[in-house]
Amino acid sequence: MIKSIEELKQIRDKYKDVLQNREAEENKIRILVGMATCGIAAGARDTINAIVDEVHKENINNAVVVQTGCMGFCYAEPTVEVRFPGKSPVLYGKVDAERGREIVRRHVKKGEVISEWVLKG
Amino acid sequence: MPLRMELLVCGGTGCQASNSNKVLEVLRQGIKEANLQDEVRVLMTGCFGFCEKGPIVKVMPDNIFYVEVDEESARKIVAEHVIKGRIVEEKIYKEPKTEERLPEQSSIPFYKKQIRIALRNCGKIDPENINEYIAADGYMALARVLTEMTPEEVIDIVKRSGLRGRGGGGFPTGLKWEATRKSKGDVKYVICNADEGDPGAFMDRSILEGDPH
Numbered sequence: 001m002i003k004s005i006e007e008l009k010q011i012r013d014k015y016k017d018v019l020q021n022r023e024a025e026e027n028k029i030r031i032l033v034g035m036a037t038c039g040i041a042a043g044a045r046d047t048i049n050a051i052v053d054e055v056h057k058e059n060i061n062n063a064v065v066v067q068t069g070c071m072g073f074c075y076a077e078p079t080v081e082v083r084f085p086g087k088s089p090v091l092y093g094k095v096d097a098e099r100g101r102e103i104v105r106r107h108v109k110k111g112e113v114i115s116e117w118v119l120k121g
Numbered sequence: 122m123p124l125r126m127e128l129l130v131c132g133g134t135g136c137q138a139s140n141s142n143k144v145l146e147v148l149r150q151g152i153k154e155a156n157l158q159d160e161v162r163v164l165m166t167g168c169f170g171f172c173e174k175g176p177i178v179k180v181m182p183d184n185i186f187y188v189e190v191d192e193e194s195a196r197k198i199v200a201e202h203v204i205k206g207r208i209v210e211e212k213i214y215k216e217p218k219t220e221e222r223l224p225e226q227s228s229i230p231f232y233k234k235q236i237r238i239a240l241r242n243c244g245k246i247d248p249e250n251i252n253e254y255i256a257a258d259g260y261m262a263l264a265r266v267l268t269e270m271t272p273e274e275v276i277d278i279v280k281r282s283g284l285r286g287r288g289g290g291g292f293p294t295g296l297k298w299e300a301t302r303k304s305k306g307d308v309k310y311v312i313c314n315a316d317e318g319d320p321g322a323f324m325d326r327s328i329l330e331g332d333p334h
């Protein structure tokens with residue numbers, strides 16, 4: 001039985017991220033992972049799972065991870081795009097799980113664009 | 122491992138009548154076959170309020186709102202959207218006047234003009250999981266009332282809020298509570314009938330089904 005407001009708040013905080021995906025309104029940071037055939041072949045599934053995991057671990061609650069289809073960059077798969085609300089999107093190429101985690105830690109969390117991995121169109 | 126995608130299948134009466142149970146089953150099966158059950162979850166929610174276009178399936182965090190999903194399109198949603206990230210265009214709501222496809226729930230004219238208050242958790246939480254309700258700030262007001270406020274303060278604030286009953290009478294809730302408090306007796310009973318006698322009524326029942334706690 002819940003006996004105090006503190007206990008209730010603890011439960012709320014414990015389950016907060018269960019609803020994170022479902023509260024993905026437009027004003028959140030969106031991390032898009034290209035999951036077309038070539039993306040998957042290049043390991044995009046590991047990448048997306050690593051990114052989801054890192055977002056969770058770093059307690060980031062203003063970002064959601066979304067998979068997208070073909071972005072037209074077969075040669076640079078897996079590709080990851082980071083979109084901050086109101087800013088132009090940044091597209092990264094050849095993002096494996098490790099790079100994915102670093103993008104979360106540096107770009108998503110601290111706002112630092114990692115220019116050496118950015119794809120030039 | 123945290124989930125990366127959730128498919129919210131409407132389990133309201135309207136959608137169940139148009140076979141959403143089967144849709145849920147097909148989605149679950151497809152996700153299992155693709156061996157994605159640890160990353161993608163299918164769950165049943167309450168009514169989205171758009172019953173005439175049901176069964177509704179909402180994919181989050183992609184924020185894609187599918188309408189009139191049947192078994193066949195459910196298979197397609199798994200094969201195309203879940204696995205390859207490609208939206209299944211023909212199951213996106215089409216605005217009759219402009220013929221434009223509107224993939225986001227909030228851009229559909231039906232939703233544009235409404236703010237859901239009493240129904241805000243319907244179609245968002247798993248009604249059978251109390252922790253999801255608590256995560257959506259559920260019971261917070263009750264906890265404050267019980268631990269931080271006097272009965273008089275509660276009645277006063279409810280009176281000032283202008284809260285009324287949702288029935289035809291629209292009786293002011295604060296007045297009702299005040300009268301209840303003033304009436305004599307040590308033991309008081311709350312009788313909640315939760316019944317909707319009017320044929321075809323879909324108000325309180327939607328709350329009880331979709332956000333019951």
Ligand code: FES
Pocket residue numbers: 036037038039070071072073074075
């Ligand atoms: S399939 Fe590779 S970029 Fe489209």
Ligand code: FES
Pocket residue numbers: 131132133134135136137167168169170171172173175176177
């Ligand atoms: S029952 Fe599904 S939208 Fe109402």
